[in-house]
Every structure is written in C-alpha cells, then in structure tokens.
Amino acid sequence: MSQGSNFVDYVKICCRSGRGGAGSAHLHRDKKTAKGGPDGGDGGRGGHIILKGNAQLWTLLHLKFRKHIIAKNGEPGGLSLRTGKDGDDEVLEVPLGTVAKDAETGEILFEITHDGETKILTPGGRGGLGNWHFKSSVRQTPRFAQPGEAGQERWMILELKILADVGLVGFPNAGKSTLLSVVSAAKPEIADYPFTTLVPNLGIVSYRDNRSFIMADIPGIIEGASKGKGLGYRFLRHIERNSVLLFTIPADTGRTISEEYKILLNELTEYNPELIDKPRILAITKSDLLDEELQNEMKESLPENVPSIFISSVAQKNITQLKDLIWSAIQQEP
Incomplete structure (x- = not known):
C-alpha cells in the first residue's frame, strides 16, 4: 500500500460523453435505379464514460491529474442501411469501494464493489435514426433523418471507502499502527506522536x-470528528465499509477504558447511526505495562456487551487469541 501523498481517496472530474452520430437521409441510387427508396443508416451512439472495478488498485491517485475525461463521438450512418460506428468508450479503472456522486447535487449514483464490475458514469448520446425508419405508405421517400443526441457533460466526484474485513478504531497513539505491523506484512509509519497515520493503511492478516x-x-478519531473537526470526517467514511470494528484503547489512557470507549462510540453514532449495528471487539493495547492485579482490577470496569481482550503488540501478548476473536466475528457477520 502506498504511503503518504500517494493515497488519494477523493477526486473531482469533468466527464464529457460522446455525441451520437447523425442518421443518414440517403436515397438509393445505382445504374439500374434512378429513384430508389430511402436507405440511410442509423448513426452510432456516442462513447460512454464507464467505471470498472479493479481489485489491484488501492487509491484514486491515477485520476488525480485527469480533470477532463472525454469519450469519442459516434459516427454518422451511411448508405445501404450502414450503421455508423459507435464512439469509443472511456473506461476508468477504480479501486473496489469507489462511490460515484453528482458533484452539483451530491446525489450518490452508484458504488463499485466487485472486481471487473462495470457501470456507466456518463452515458453517450444515442445515434440518430436513418431516413428508412420514416418511410410509410404516404411518405415513400423521406429526405430527412434524425440528428444524433448530444452527449452529457457533468462534474462527478469519486470517493473511496476502503473495503476491509476489520477496521481499527481509536484515538491517535492507541497503538493501531503497531498492531497492524505485527499481525500483517503492512509497514505503516510509526512514531510516538499523534496523527502519525494520515492515510488508511491496509494489511492482509494470515490466519489458521x-x-x-x-x-x-x-x-485516529478525535472528539468532534463527526462534526468535521480535524481530519476526522474524511476518515470516518472508511469505517462504513468494514464488517467488524476493532476498538483499540491503550492501557495507559488518561481516562477509564469505558469512558474512552463511549467517546469513540459516540463519534461513530453521530456520524452514521448504522455503524452501531456492526460487530465490535475491544482490545486494550500496551497491556504489557500492566501487572496481573491491575489488569484484573481494570476488567471489572470494562464496558459490557462487547468482547474484550488485553493485548500487547510489542510483547506479542494474546495476538493469536485476538485473531480468533476477529475471525469468529467476521464469520458471524450477516
């Protein structure tokens, strides 16, 4: 997974689909026919702008500098009922979890969630009908045909919501990056100050x-993230896609574990109440700092109705048990 500025989860692009080709108003003429009937072909349709899911992509970086996406126009119809060639489609490959929105109205159009899935973002104009369509018993030689339909020009927003089985939720410095680096091959940037992680990091965790x-x-979430404070709002949308939420709270937090858990839960609820329906697990990180007596004391005041576990990434404490908890939560997920 690319780091830093290479992670782009939002782009705004101007999409212009192709115009449809005009129908032909040709009348059949050859050596033997001086006054033949209509044989003008239909125009080809204009090119669509299409989104296609690609499981190998993790970011929208490749679209960041492509502000204008223009599909080709359809070609006009020809004689002898020949249909014009369709305009070439413009196919944009995007990571799974990409949401397409109309930039002006904010309306969500669709979402790409499967590898190889294609959806039309901006349809091309239809080709015009040739004059043979307009022939009737009354009008045997129509000398007109339909013009092609204009293409569409619209500003679109593409937003990425990361698709993962488990999302780590916690304040800055809760030990999330360290945990990810220990359980997977991901190499997140880790340092001892808040907001080291400025982009979501993905890791594949091997299990039994x-x-x-x-x-x-x-x-990291901060209090007030749901109201757009700090970087929070932009990152909360990535949590929407995770099937299981793993709350990480450090053993050396200044508050009680329950208080910190409630604040995190509150931020998620205010942002999107549906997030509360997701399976949750609570991991108390940095628990190598605790002796057994202190750990037992803390267990008494842990939040109810959520499976919890004391772990230490550095000391590899309870990491396998944590994976077991996560796996069973993923399997139970509807």
Whole structure:
C-alpha cells in the first residue's frame, strides 16, 4: 500500500460523453435505379464514460491529474442501411469501494464493489435514426433523418471507502499502527506522536489453515470528528465499509477504558447511526505495562456487551487469541 501523498481517496472530474452520430437521409441510387427508396443508416451512439472495478488498485491517485475525461463521438450512418460506428468508450479503472456522486447535487449514483464490475458514469448520446425508419405508405421517400443526441457533460466526484474485513478504531497513539505491523506484512509509519497515520493503511492478516482477512488502520478519531473537526470526517467514511470494528484503547489512557470507549462510540453514532449495528471487539493495547492485579482490577470496569481482550503488540501478548476473536466475528457477520 502506498504511503503518504500517494493515497488519494477523493477526486473531482469533468466527464464529457460522446455525441451520437447523425442518421443518414440517403436515397438509393445505382445504374439500374434512378429513384430508389430511402436507405440511410442509423448513426452510432456516442462513447460512454464507464467505471470498472479493479481489485489491484488501492487509491484514486491515477485520476488525480485527469480533470477532463472525454469519450469519442459516434459516427454518422451511411448508405445501404450502414450503421455508423459507435464512439469509443472511456473506461476508468477504480479501486473496489469507489462511490460515484453528482458533484452539483451530491446525489450518490452508484458504488463499485466487485472486481471487473462495470457501470456507466456518463452515458453517450444515442445515434440518430436513418431516413428508412420514416418511410410509410404516404411518405415513400423521406429526405430527412434524425440528428444524433448530444452527449452529457457533468462534474462527478469519486470517493473511496476502503473495503476491509476489520477496521481499527481509536484515538491517535492507541497503538493501531503497531498492531497492524505485527499481525500483517503492512509497514505503516510509526512514531510516538499523534496523527502519525494520515492515510488508511491496509494489511492482509494470515490466519489458521491458510485463511486470511484484511485489516485497515484508519487514522485516529478525535472528539468532534463527526462534526468535521480535524481530519476526522474524511476518515470516518472508511469505517462504513468494514464488517467488524476493532476498538483499540491503550492501557495507559488518561481516562477509564469505558469512558474512552463511549467517546469513540459516540463519534461513530453521530456520524452514521448504522455503524452501531456492526460487530465490535475491544482490545486494550500496551497491556504489557500492566501487572496481573491491575489488569484484573481494570476488567471489572470494562464496558459490557462487547468482547474484550488485553493485548500487547510489542510483547506479542494474546495476538493469536485476538485473531480468533476477529475471525469468529467476521464469520458471524450477516
């Protein structure tokens, strides 16, 4: 997964689909026929602008500098009922989890979630009908045909919501990046100050019997993130796509574990109440700092109705048990 500025999860592009080709108003003429009937072909349709899912892509970086996407026009119809060639489509490959929106209205048009899935973002104009369509018993030689339909020009927004099996939720410095680096091959940037993670990091976590799941380290939430404070709002949308939420709270937090958990839960609820329906697991990180007595004392005041586990990424404490908890939560997910 690319780091830093290479992670782009939002682009605004101007899409111009192709115009349809004009129908032909040709009348049949050859050596033997001086006054033949209409034989003008239909115009070809204008090129569509299409989004196509690609499971190998993780970012919208390749579209960041392509502000204008223009599809080709359809060609006009010809004589002898020949249909004009369709305009070439413009196919944009996008990562799975890409949402297409109309930039002016904010309306969500569709979402790409499968590899190879294609959806039309901006349809091309239809080709015009040739004059043979307009022949009737009353009008045997129509000398007119339809013009092609104009293409569309619209500003579109593409937004990426990361598709992962488990999303790490926690304040900055909760040990999320360290956990991801320990359980997967991902190499997130780690340092001892808040907001080290400025982009979501993805890691593939190996599990028993050659199974695996995808874990996403989403940048730390801060109180007020749901109201757009700091970087929060931009990153909360990535949590929408995760099937299981793993709350990470450090053992050395200044508040109680329950208080911190409630604040995180509150931020998610305010942003999108549906997030509360997702399976949750609570991991108390940095628990190598605790002795057994202190750990037992803390267990008494943990939030109810959520499976919890004390872990330490550095000391590899309970990491396998954590994977077991996550795997069973993923399997139970509807």
